[in-house]
Amino acid sequence: MSSILAYDLGAGSGRAVVGRLNGNRIETEELHRFANDPVQVGDRLHWDILRLYHELKQGLLKAKHQGIEVASMGIDSWAVDFGMIGANGELLGNPYHYRDRHTDGAMERLLAEVSPASIFDRTGIQFLPFNSIFQLYALKKARSPLLREAQRFLMIPDLLRYFMTGEMASEFTNATTTQLYNPIDKQWDSQLLKWIGVSESLFGPIVQPGVLAGELRPSLMEELGVPAIPVYAVAEHDTGSAVAAVPALHRSFAYLSCGTWSLMGTEVDRPVITEQARELNFTNEGGVNGTFRLLKNIMGLWVLSETRREWEREGRIYSFPELIALASQAPAFATYIDPDDDLFLPPGNMPERIRSFCERTGQKAPSEPGELVRCILESLALKYRYVLELTEQLSGQRFDGLHMVGGGVQNTLLCQWTANALGRPVWAGPAEASAIGNLAVQWIARGELADIWEARRVIQGSFPISVYEPQDVEQWENAYGEYLRKTGLSKA
Numbered sequence: 001m002s003s004i005l006a007y008d009l010g011a012g013s014g015r016a017v018v019g020r021l022n023g024n025r026i027e028t029e030e031l032h033r034f035a036n037d038p039v040q041v042g043d044r045l046h047w048d049i050l051r052l053y054h055e056l057k058q059g060l061l062k063a064k065h066q067g068i069e070v071a072s073m074g075i076d077s078w079a080v081d082f083g084m085i086g087a088n089g090e091l092l093g094n095p096y097h098y099r100d101r102h103t104d105g106a107m108e109r110l111l112a113e114v115s116p117a118s119i120f121d122r123t124g125i126q127f128l129p130f131n132s133i134f135q136l137y138a139l140k141k142a143r144s145p146l147l148r149e150a151q152r153f154l155m156i157p158d159l160l161r162y163f164m165t166g167e168m169a170s171e172f173t174n175a176t177t178t179q180l181y182n183p184i185d186k187q188w189d190s191q192l193l194k195w196i197g198v199s200e201s202l203f204g205p206i207v208q209p210g211v212l213a214g215e216l217r218p219s220l221m222e223e224l225g226v227p228a229i230p231v232y233a234v235a236e237h238d239t240g241s242a243v244a245a246v247p248a249l250h251r252s253f254a255y256l257s258c259g260t261w262s263l264m265g266t267e268v269d270r271p272v273i274t275e276q277a278r279e280l281n282f283t284n285e286g287g288v289n290g291t292f293r294l295l296k297n298i299m300g301l302w303v304l305s306e307t308r309r310e311w312e313r314e315g316r317i318y319s320f321p322e323l324i325a326l327a328s329q330a331p332a333f334a335t336y337i338d339p340d341d342d343l344f345l346p347p348g349n350m351p352e353r354i355r356s357f358c359e360r361t362g363q364k365a366p367s368e369p370g371e372l373v374r375c376i377l378e379s380l381a382l383k384y385r386y387v388l389e390l391t392e393q394l395s396g397q398r399f400d401g402l403h404m405v406g407g408g409v410q411n412t413l414l415c416q417w418t419a420n421a422l423g424r425p426v427w428a429g430p431a432e433a434s435a436i437g438n439l440a441v442q443w444i445a446r447g448e449l450a451d452i453w454e455a456r457r458v459i460q461g462s463f464p465i466s467v468y469e470p471q472d473v474e475q476w477e478n479a480y481g482e483y484l485r486k487t488g489l490s491k492a
């Protein structure tokens with residue numbers, strides 16, 4: 001039984017997970033877990049990319065020390081962010097964090113020159129102010145020296161894979177999130193690059209998940225004292241990997257990948273590039289096996305973690321279980337937010353912003369921690385209902401329930417409230433979906449699993465899935481009406 005390795009980097013933490021396939025059962029073991037703390041320097045917020053690379057090496061060292069022979073490996077991470085490689089093959093500068101404010105106003109500025117329809121028709125990608133297209137446009141407008149010197153654009157997992165192997169290639173699932181990839185022509189879109197004034201020569205070949213993309217470079221093997229390990233391009237966008245691991249047994253299913261972000265939608269065979277999809281701001285991100293993820297970003301547990309961080313700054317330390325306990329004791333349905341309001345995107349004082357949202361919308365502002373957390377979690381559950389109904393409209397399907405995967409499934413209160421808000425069951429698990437999807441793509445590439453559907457069957461049989469049946473449906477139904485009214489969202 002061979003051991004393979006998945007690196008999964010989230011916006012808050014990363015992990016190295018070893019997977020073994022034992023007949024029809026997957027066994028996983030977390031070898032290494034590490035924090036991913038972005039670093040503010042002056043006005044700019046960066047990823048600590050070299051530290052992350054250091055942590056990847058620690059994963060390999062831990063495997064070696066435990067006598068694990070790693071047969072292959074793959075890396076996935078959050079999307080849209082990138083590094084630039086210069087003429088000498090070295091990284092230029094520190095990659096920006098997608099929540100950095102250098103992109104403020106860039107999307108509006110570009111959309112005043114080029115119509116949203118002409119960008120959406122070429123990409124099928126939702127408009128998020130931090131998409132790589134707007135980051136690059138902001139760099140261009142700021143006359144960033146980065147663009148003058150750059151020879152190659154590499155997204156975060158491509159970059160880390162390059163550090164490890166010395167080979168440069170852009171992986172498909174993550175490439176689609178740039179909003180510069182054209183899924184009809186199946187290549188980088190030259191017209192879009194012309195519009196933003198960025199040279200097409202920066203963009204290299206695109207490889208599909210499952211392609212063997214190199215092996216550890218000799219200097220790294222020597223440094224760590226490890227043998228040559230094959231490195232696969234997996235679904236390098238973490239959401240792509242997470243959805244590959246949804247334990248669905250049939251073609252038509254709805255998912256919620258729940259972590260820092262909440263990504264909700266369905267899997268489709270072809271991108272849905274229609275006026276309705278553009279108006280609802282849905283996206284079509286590339287998936288495994290030629291599929292696409294018709295989904296919408298919801299701000300997710302970021303609002304909660306950033307709220308907790310604010311309290312921490314004030315010296316009030318709460319664990320997540322403590323916050324959940326406080327929320328469950330606070331009064332129900334008191335105030336609501338739309339987590340997707342622009343207010344909540346950048347890092348900062350979330351309790352204050354939640355209060356200002358409530359004041360703006362004529363609601364009594366929550367003040368106690370339990371009230372704030374209750375407001376966030378109820379609002380998320382209700383927003384999930386809103387987006388699920390939009391997904392149904394857009395895809396012409398009706399879903400019997402919702403598959404919820406990712407770290408958010410550990411929040412049992414959120415799982416239950418989501419089932420209540422939807423009036424449908426929630427099937428929660430696995431929590432480590434991205435790492436498992438990363439492993440699954442490697443097993444398929446290695447010929448150990450037949451295809452994505454066999455992978456999903458095996459995942460379904462290997463990990464516990466908790467079922468949440470809806471409760472208090474009538475109260476939640478009433479709350480949904482109130483929610484739409486108070487947040488100003490119109491009926492789906």
Ligand code: LFR
Nearest residue numbers: 077078079080238239261297
């Ligand atoms: C989730 C995720 C989302 C993407 C956001 C920013 O981790 O990858 O899919 O929209 O992070 O990159």
